[in-house]
Amino acid sequence: MKIINIVGARPNFMKMAPIIDAMNQHPEQIEHLLVHTGQHYDEKMSKAFFNDLGMPKPDIDLEVGSGSHAEQTAKIMVLFEKICLREKPDLVIVVGDVNSTMACTITAKKLGIKVAHVEAGLRSRDMEMPEEINRLCTDVLCDYLFITDHFADENLRAEGVAAEKIIFVGNVMIDTLLKHKAMATQLNLLSKLGLRKKGYATLTMHRPSNVDDKETLEEILGALKTISKDLPIIFPIHPRTRKMIEQFGLSHYLNMDTVVSGIWITEPMGYLDFLHLNMNAKLVLTDSGGLQEETTVLGVPCITMRHNTERPITCEVGTNVIVGNSGQKIIAAAQAALSGNGIERRIPDKWDGHSAIRIVDWLIKHESK
Structure with missing residues (x-):
């Protein structure tokens, strides 16, 4: 199974790092490429994250840079289409809710390539947020929707998404946090x-x-x-x-x-x-x-x-x-x-550091050829 993983902005790096780690445990079943759209490209804001998280350098950097939402989205789509036509992946994985997430989803789907969205189903109900538009467009198109919690499940079902597309795996951002907490200490x-x-x-x-x-x-x-x-x-x-x-x-x-x-x-x-x-x-x-x-x-x-x-x-x-x-x-x-008048916290279900493993295990079981 050939997979293209997409990162574009800083939070994407923390979400993709554990997924790549999990994929690397299955070299016989999964061949993967890391594509960085270059949506965030400042040295301090992006490259430091690759170094801190121990991620490999991107196999492909589209270097789209800044611009209006339309300009940035269009550049990503034009450049990513060429990558898809050349590499012919079986699956594209997008994370989060940035312009890269939506642009790569639309591009892949129009070429008949399956797309999985990690951190699907999040909703603010605020259409003035560009991220909300990205989330809605991405989720309606994706084949697999990996979710973090019960709110995401309820949102997707209310929007008419078929139950078999929704997979509850937990939060990959927390995988990264728990892995690096001791180092940060x-x-x-x-x-x-x-x-x-x-x-x-x-x-x-x-x-x-x-x-x-x-x-x-x-x-x-x-x-x-x-x-x-x-x-x-x-x-x-x-x-x-x-x-x-x-x-x-x-x-x-x-x-x-x-x-x-x-x-x-x-x-x-x-x-x-x-x-x-x-x-x-x-x-x-x-x-x-x-x-x-x-x-x-x-x-x-x-x-x-x-x-x-x-x-x-x-x-x-x-x-x-x-x-x-x-x-x-x-x-x-x-x-x-x-003053100490805070609420007593609980850790959400499956926010345990193993979400990326669940994602990769599910993909191997359901998508491997």
Whole structure:
């Protein structure tokens, strides 16, 4: 069985790494290629992840770079079609919900190639999120839908997906976290930064709904500044967010030096450094998706600065709370977490480090020729 695995953006790397590891245990049954679309191509934001996760270099790099959603999607489709025609895979595996996920799915299906979606069935119900459009388009086309939890199963069934297409395997992102947790524990990043365990919060923020409007961004930064009076906030800043903060003249909310107080920005971090930072934090503030899952497993309170989540399981059993981008609500949630009024977490079913093995075993059983 010949498989093409697709990665395009940073979170894809963490999801694909354990799948490739599992495939490598079956060289007689599976021949696989790793295609990197180049959707995220910054050295600090992408290549560090290949190094940290021990992944092989991509067999093929499409190097599509940046552009509008339409430009990026079109470039990927044109280039990936050539790869499919040349390599003639039996199956394409896509992960997550980025433009590469949708573009490669459409391309493969139009060529009559089967597609499997890892992390299928997630829904935010927010059509202003490009990722939601990508999820919907991808799932309706895919032959196999590997899901993380019961919410995803319910979503897909409600959309009319046949039960035999839905396979509950757990969360491959957690495979990567559990594999690398011990390694991350050995790092001495905290001492390098002058931090103490549970003596700081970490922050990620990059979504357009939070950073593209000056009034919204300033309200969030003001709330974070208030929180940082009690707990320093470490902010590995996304290039997009840095650009908007500077463009709106809001840099005075951030500490630009190396004194750990207030909101202290750093450059984007590699996977292991960032895992080390989060597992030792008192609190995590984010607008991303994956961190909601990771903090649930790590047992760290997570405040999600969004109005919705495609990962409600993290609120049902984990440490995650959804607060939107209201400064008042962000402050209230942080105060509740810091006072110890958090919810008691449970680890979701099958978030046990073996999800990728389940995926590969299922594919060998059902697809091997």
